[in-house]
Amino acid sequence: MSKIYPFGIDEVLRPGEQQGLTRAQACALIRCPEPELPGLLAAARQAKERFKPGVITYSRKVFIPLTNLCRDYCGYCIFRRDPGQPGAHTMTPEEVLAVARQGEKLGCTEALFSLGDKPELLFPEMRETLRRLGYQSTLQYLEAMCAMVLRETSLLPHPNPGLLSGEWVRRLAAVSPSMGLMLETTNASLLAPGAAHDHAPDKLPAKRLRTLEEAGKQQVPFTTGLLIGIGESPEDRVDTLLAIRELQQQYGHIQEVIVQNFRVKPGIPMHDRPEPTRGEMLRTVAVARLLLPEMNIQAPPNLSAPYYDDLLDAGINDWGGISPLTPDFINPEKPWPHVEQLQLRTQAKGQSLRQRLPVYPEFLAAVWSRPGLVAEKVRASADEDGCARRAA
Ligand code: SF4
Numbered sequence: 001m002s003k004i005y006p007f008g009i010d011e012v013l014r015p016g017e018q019q020g021l022t023r024a025q026a027c028a029l030i031r032c033p034e035p036e037l038p039g040l041l042a043a044a045r046q047a048k049e050r051f052k053p054g055v056i057t058y059s060r061k062v063f064i065p066l067t068n069l070c071r072d073y074c075g076y077c078i079f080r081r082d083p084g085q086p087g088a089h090t091m092t093p094e095e096v097l098a099v100a101r102q103g104e105k106l107g108c109t110e111a112l113f114s115l116g117d118k119p120e121l122l123f124p125e126m127r128e129t130l131r132r133l134g135y136q137s138t139l140q141y142l143e144a145m146c147a148m149v150l151r152e153t154s155l156l157p158h159p160n161p162g163l164l165s166g167e168w169v170r171r172l173a174a175v176s177p178s179m180g181l182m183l184e185t186t187n188a189s190l191l192a193p194g195a196a197h198d199h200a201p202d203k204l205p206a207k208r209l210r211t212l213e214e215a216g217k218q219q220v221p222f223t224t225g226l227l228i229g230i231g232e233s234p235e236d237r238v239d240t241l242l243a244i245r246e247l248q249q250q251y252g253h254i255q256e257v258i259v260q261n262f263r264v265k266p267g268i269p270m271h272d273r274p275e276p277t278r279g280e281m282l283r284t285v286a287v288a289r290l291l292l293p294e295m296n297i298q299a300p301p302n303l304s305a306p307y308y309d310d311l312l313d314a315g316i317n318d319w320g321g322i323s324p325l326t327p328d329f330i331n332p333e334k335p336w337p338h339v340e341q342l343q344l345r346t347q348a349k350g351q352s353l354r355q356r357l358p359v360y361p362e363f364l365a366a367v368w369s370r371p372g373l374v375a376e377k378v379r380a381s382a383d384e385d386g387c388a389r390r391a392a
Contacts, residue, residue: 020291023242030234030287037279044286044315047293052317056346057296057356060339060388061110061321062103062155066091066142069126070116072200075269076230076262079330080116083125090129096145099326100153106324109381109388110358111155113142114330117162117202139168146175150373156381158223158321158358163202166214173220177367177378178255178359180223181215183208186243187236196230196270209243216251221363225258225298228284229276237284241291248295255360256296258320259285261303263331278307282314289315296360301342302334309345318356319346354387361386 021029032040067090070080081088091099100111119126120138135141139161146157157176164172164181172179186205190197197203215222226240241257248254261276276284281304288297298318301308322336337345339353346353359367359378364386368375383389 020245020293021287023238026238026241026287026291027235029290030238030283032283034279037282040286041282041313041315044289045313047289048297048315048317051294054351055354056312056317056319056351057354057360057387058319058339058342059110059321059358060106060108060355061112061158061323061358062099062108063321063323063326064091064096064099064111064113064145064149065089066096066113066115066145067119067126067138068116069119069123071119071122072117072202073198073269074200074203075196075198075273076227076265077330078265078268078332079114083123090126090133091145092133093145093148097148097152100149100155103323103325104153104155107355108324109154109156109355110321111146111149111153111157112321112358113146113157113159113161115142115159115161139164139172143171143175146172150175150377154377154381156358156374156377163207164211164214166217169211169214169218169220173218173370173374174372175374177357177374178221178223178363179215180256181208181211182227182258182260183212183224183240183244184227185230185232185236186240187232190231205243209247212247212254213251216247216253219251219253219366221255221359221366222253223256223258224254225256225260226284226288227260227262228280229262229274230270231273234280234283238287238291241288245292245295248292253363253366254295255363256298256318257288257292259288259297259299259316261299263303263334265331265333278304278310282310285311285314285316300331302336303331305334305337308337309349312346312349312351319353321358356387357381 029040068079068081149155149157158178159176160180188205261281264275296318297316298320299311299316300320343353367378381389
């Protein structure tokens, strides 16, 4: 099965070539009619097998929501709070360490730090909290908490801190092997009044691309991705994937591309917006695989439950972070599947499941060349294939 309308897979995917589809081809495929979908999926699956045959990875993690205060107001976000709102919380160092230690006991290797973007710029309450903790900014506090987890536990920190300057990329890279920032979309019109990124100044695509570029200049393994169903068009999705491809061609540091689908939650500003359909999600993942044939592509299983194994048909090679302990604070109403369930479903599709570290095997060399504790800890956590030593 190699024919995908209106192109043949061999025409667009030559083994060893990173180029992948052209924009015109991708735009045609991402809107392909239903009868053509099986062909598109077969091509994507074939491309995945050329890239990483027979294996799907995941990272066993604990989720550390360091602070849910945020200066942005994204229309789809249920995580963020203003000071004084029910549930508003900034974790203490003791709380951070307690979660990390529990995760360690459950065989986790990743401490995923999630937090709002620079809340102290908007809220005097956050400035006061930071002052009491002994820090001047959220990023300084994050840096200290990553250093503590790295020093005190076997977990590897993977922060998702929002926009970063070159200086902050450098500082956080000294305490974490990899980090992440979702590009989400290159469509800047989503910052218009009433759109998803209205009142979210940190979601300006140009600013996010700058952070990704800074990480590239410093060769820091970086996770990014797109968020679909927030008001962007299928062509915008292609353009976002192309922007990521360009970064990768220039710097080679994008270790993972997440395709995340918007899910409706009660109480969010976008509570009455439609979710992307299963067909839209599968088309986007498959086109991502064909545009980025030699990059790691991930989609979160909890956001496609109960039919998440369909994502394997669209060419993903990773399930992302799965926690045996902490809920998905970003999508709390969608629990993660048990690792055993994930394993069974993955095997049923002819793939074996392997536990990786937050930094992908092919990016370990970049981390090992850094001086200090990060390289040392990563070395201690990796097996001979670069996956997690304590495999599930
Ligand atoms: S998605 Fe991130 S940046 Fe946007 S409001 Fe939520 S926490 Fe803040």
